[in-house]
Amino acid sequence: MIRSDNHVHSRFSTDSEASMEEIIRQAKQKQLISVCFTDHMDYDFPKEYDKRETDEPPFVFDPKTYFHATEELQKTFPDFNIRTGVELGLKKEVLKKALKLTESYPFDFVIGSTHLVDNIDPYYPEFWEANGEEQGILRYYESTLENIKAGFDYDVYGHIDYILRYCPAVKAALKGKHPLDDFYTRTMSKYAEILREILSLLIKNGKGIEINTAGFKYGLGHPNPHETLISYYKELGGELISIGSDAHTPGHLGCDFQKIPRLLNATGFSYYTEFHGRKPVQVSLAEL
Ligand SMILES: [Zn+2]
Ligand SMILES: [Zn+2]
Numbered sequence: 001m002i003r004s005d006n007h008v009h010s011r012f013s014t015d016s017e018a019s020m021e022e023i024i025r026q027a028k029q030k031q032l033i034s035v036c037f038t039d040h041m042d043y044d045f046p047k048e049y050d051k052r053e054t055d056e057p058p059f060v061f062d063p064k065t066y067f068h069a070t071e072e073l074q075k076t077f078p079d080f081n082i083r084t085g086v087e088l089g090l091k092k093e094v095l096k097k098a099l100k101l102t103e104s105y106p107f108d109f110v111i112g113s114t115h116l117v118d119n120i121d122p123y124y125p126e127f128w129e130a131n132g133e134e135q136g137i138l139r140y141y142e143s144t145l146e147n148i149k150a151g152f153d154y155d156v157y158g159h160i161d162y163i164l165r166y167c168p169a170v171k172a173a174l175k176g177k178h179p180l181d182d183f184y185t186r187t188m189s190k191y192a193e194i195l196r197e198i199l200s201l202l203i204k205n206g207k208g209i210e211i212n213t214a215g216f217k218y219g220l221g222h223p224n225p226h227e228t229l230i231s232y233y234k235e236l237g238g239e240l241i242s243i244g245s246d247a248h249t250p251g252h253l254g255c256d257f258q259k260i261p262r263l264l265n266a267t268g269f270s271y272y273t274e275f276h277g278r279k280p281v282q283v284s285l286a287e288l
Contacts, residue, residue: 001288002257004034004274007087007111007158007212007244012039012061012069014050016248020069024077026250034081034274035253036109037070038244042089042116043097049121059089063105083276085109088154090147091116102153109242109275111210112154114144114162122166137163137187141194148201155275156208156242159224160198165215174219188228199233208240208273208280209233211263214247216256223256227267234268240280243272261285 009016010023020037027035042059050058070084088098090112102110117139120127128136140163148157164170164187173180188195202209215224230241241264245255264272264285271282 001031002243002254002260002272003032003288004036004081004243004283005032005245005247005254005257006036006085006109006242006274007038007210007246008035008253009039009087009246009248010037012037012066013248014040014052014058018247018249020073021076023247023250023253024073024080024082027253028077028080030254032254034083036083036085036244036275037066038085038087038109038111039066040089041086041098041101043094044091045089045116046119046121049124063101067105083108083274085111085275087111087113087158088152089113089115090150090152090154091119091143092146092150095150095152098152106277108277109156110154110278111156111158111242111244112147112152112207113158114140114147117143117163122163127166128168133168134190137167137191138194141191141198145194145198145201148198148205148207154207155278155280156210156240156273157198157202158210159212159214159246160195160209160229161225162212164226165218165220165224170220180221184222184226184228188226192232195229196232196236199229199236199238203233203236203238206240208242209238210242210244211260211272213243213245213256213260214252216259217252223260223263227263230263230267230269239282240273241269242274261288 045059212224
């Protein structure tokens, strides 16, 4: 069993209400031994998506308060390994701010993620209305490639095929309870070239990918990214692979982690990666 969750949101993220203390209590109950908090830092997130009644910008937190909170929490739970990370929402316009953040604070782990495409959130139908499905998916991968080339400082790229969670074909299949196998087969071959380019560039830049198990929660039947991409990453020489639930509530901590050792073995990995002080630590599956 994988006992470390490396993608966890607390109330420091605009879209979570979870207290850090409750997260650690639940993590212990679920037999986890380590959590890395990766709260959202999406600089300049469009205000129109923020439904809260406040003037504070969405999806940013005060790093000083954040670090203080995790330090205090570690004192409360001395026998539990608490690490302090961040999930940075990448878009080229925020490069300077993002670099300043990672230079100024001693994060354990930085996930870089594409959440916006051309400053539009693909969670909303307007993105698909503006782009259409084929072009919408392609634009997401092109943006990811642009972000990788822009020179951000991060350790792994988050949920690489996240766009598939929201695309109309998947939503329709989930609604009608139709299997997604054909969709995945088509999509993986249609975008194979750009996906391989993304993965090759990540490997060349010494970056990892994550297995984000929230894909199971969304009903995809697969993590993000799909196993095919994990196999591509391995074939292309990738060695850094973190595991995270992307939990926004304590109940989702470690969700579907029992599926991961077999999935790692099937895609050629005998280990997974945790980051401590931005340094990768490989954990052998044989030791679990
Ligand atoms: Zn994310
Ligand atoms: Zn997340």
